[in-house]
Amino acid sequence: MMEIGLNHYLILSTILFAIGLVGVMRRKNLLLLFFATEILLNSVNIAFAAISHYYGDLTGQMFAFFVIAIAASEVAVGLGLLIVWYKRHGNIDLDSLASMKG
Amino acid sequence: MFEAIAFYLFAFLTIAMFYIVVTTSQALYALSALAAGMIFISAFFFILNADFLGAIQIIVYTGAVMALYAFGMMFFDTTREVKEKKGNKFIIVGMSALAAALVVAIFAAPMLSTNIVALYPSSADIGNTQEVGMVLFTKYLIPFELAAVMLLVAMVAGIVLAGKKMDNSITLEDDTNEKVLS
Numbered sequence: 001m002m003e004i005g006l007n008h009y010l011i012l013s014t015i016l017f018a019i020g021l022v023g024v025m026r027r028k029n030l031l032l033l034f035f036a037t038e039i040l041l042n043s044v045n046i047a048f049a050a051i052s053h054y055y056g057d058l059t060g061q062m063f064a065f066f067v068i069a070i071a072a073s074e075v076a077v078g079l080g081l082l083i084v085w086y087k088r089h090g091n092i093d094l095d096s097l098a099s100m101k102g
Numbered sequence: 103m104f105e106a107i108a109f110y111l112f113a114f115l116t117i118a119m120f121y122i123v124v125t126t127s128q129a130l131y132a133l134s135a136l137a138a139g140m141i142f143i144s145a146f147f148f149i150l151n152a153d154f155l156g157a158i159q160i161i162v163y164t165g166a167v168m169a170l171y172a173f174g175m176m177f178f179d180t181t182r183e184v185k186e187k188k189g190n191k192f193i194i195v196g197m198s199a200l201a202a203a204l205v206v207a208i209f210a211a212p213m214l215s216t217n218i219v220a221l222y223p224s225s226a227d228i229g230n231t232q233e234v235g236m237v238l239f240t241k242y243l244i245p246f247e248l249a250a251v252m253l254l255v256a257m258v259a260g261i262v263l264a265g266k267k268m269d270n271s272i273t274l275e276d277d278t279n280e281k282v283l284s
């Protein structure tokens with residue numbers, strides 16, 4: 001209990017991933033959907049750093065760096081698209097995006 | 103001992119913050135809780151001796167990403183309450199738990215089956231930042247450069263998408279805008 005091992009970090013990462021998944025599934029506002037996506041990426045980063053530490057290998061940290069870089073560029077492009085959508089339609093609800101429904 | 107106390111404290115704080123993010127109906131609460139959760143996550147990186155990763159986490163997430171979100175929220179009407187999907191809660195929670203357990207099984211299966219040999223073993227006599235630099239600029243040089251190009255492309259795309267007609271107000275209609283101005 002007092003000795004923190006790899007399993008503790010993996011369980012924590014799973015809990016955070018589940019919270020992010022719940023957020024992705026129940027949110028309708030696109031901005032809050034983006035927040036839930038950030039939670040998903042961060043929970044995976046914790047697992048990468050923990051495995052990197054407990055196996056004495058730096059590759060996990062490298063992948064965490066690239067995940068952070070991808071998250072940053074995703075936010076930049078996604079927020080730009082969101083602003084364009086808001087200018088056109090006046091809301092950022094997910095249901096209003098269904099214009100391609102047949 | 104102290105590691106265990108720090109782990110449980112920050113685990114509780116992170117889970118509480120992210121729970122607020124996915125359940126609150128106020129977008130501003132979600133933003134501040136997300137920023138706090140990011141900082142608490144960097145504490146795990148410091149516990150795991152990944153100092154450079156923790157510093158990057160604070161700088162990139164709370165410095166850049168959160169500032170970008172705060173900037174983006176100025177465009178949207180955030181005072182309005184966020185409407186949520188009306189669905190069966192048990193299905194959502196059950197599917198999330200199932201998917202998360204599946205992810206853990208996928209990651210744990212190869213780790214349990216084979217003995218992992220460290221490709222880049224970390225040594226104790228030099229710091230984490232130096233180690234990261236040595237691995238990043240030898241083995242991972244091409245992915246690093248690709249990430250740099252990708253960030254540049256994302257920056258240009260963000261400027262082009264968001265900066266178009268920035269001088270027009272998006273909350274006021276054009277005729278009312280002229281009325282105010284005249």
